[in-house]
Amino acid sequence: MKNSTQQTAVLEYAIRLGDDATVLGHRICEWCSNAPFLEEDLALSNVALDYIGRARLFYGYAAELAGDGRSEDDFAYMRDEREFSNLLIYELPRGDFAYSIVRQVFVDVYSLAFLTKLQQSSDATLSGIAGKAIKETKYHLRRSKDWILRLGDGTQESHDRTQKAVDALWGYTHEMFELDAIEQQLADAGIGVDSTALKADWLVSIKAILQEATLSLPTEEWAVRGGRSGYHTENLGHLLTEMQFLQRSLPGQEW
């Protein structure tokens, strides 16, 4: 049985994971009707849909834990930028196709390891969501990996753009492997994931993928962080403005 501090921590954790999925899901949605060709449009929209589905499960669980009448929609649509706690890499703009694909490779490799661990959580709901989501992530990774190989080892133009994306995103990857006090507490209790332990394997996989794609691993070390504490890049505000517009104008509106 969880004590009340732990219950609050799990609530916060579910919101964070929901924020990650919502923000990336919305970001990928921006490709809908803008992708390079029709099949890719469908593929990206489907990946986005998987993330929105994942967000609903995490927010739904958060709503259940909060027990104060808030619904999944309240978490997505009625919170301000500073209340969002997604990792920064998820909110960065969609960029060009190479940029979106590189981000996807970085987060897919991470998610696969993260969800594998979360499946072992002593919290049955978190474990159940992870078990469901991991099947989708495996599929996402197969596709994003396929694409980075084609882009990196493609034309000079696709190679250059992909390398540029790798360099531009690199500093946002470190935050994925850091824990704050809440996450540490949950990791210690066997509920959350100790993501610091995932970094070494992530790096090995990413190195191998980049090498196969004839891309180089960035040597310049820089890091931007702050998402979990609500300190965001300017991109999140713009994303929320569009995403939350309807519920802000017409609160409680339903289809």
Next chain:
Amino acid sequence: MNLADREQSSGYLAHLKHRETSDIPRLWDLLDCVMDPEIPVLSLWDLGVLRNIVDDHGTIVISLTPTYTGCPAMDVMREDLQSVLYENGYKNVRFETCLSPAWSSDFISLQGREKMQQYGIAPPNPDYCAGTCSSSKPVVSIACPHCGSKHTKQVSEFGSTACKALHQCLSCLEPFDYFKSI
């Protein structure tokens, strides 16, 4: 692995058990008329989405498992089930989402696989590996549901819905949906 073997997969047998051991078989039979909104030849039972039906002191509790987390058809499925139950005098209905064990294409019934094939969708094949796959599985191709040719290619990892991928037959040239194996 042939279709008959597939029917015996452990996932399917566990799924089947709920129905076979149920003390309210008439409700399972009644709900066999509720079809998947996207593949209207498949019942929710055939698809493996309808996981359990329990009579909780007069309230019918329906457990559903989403094929994919973001599947937008889930709301329609709930409405369709609710209306069939309502028309048959079951006014109190509650829905539960069952996440574990996660839905697998193994839950699709043998009958469902056949109906899917006849409808023009290639049923899932766990031996098929799309894209860059590092496993040592032998290369198998998906048979065209229209002409049966195995000379087919994948056009996109994703098709018209989250649960399908887009393939094309290189013999009859028809594009077709392949129901992904997960």
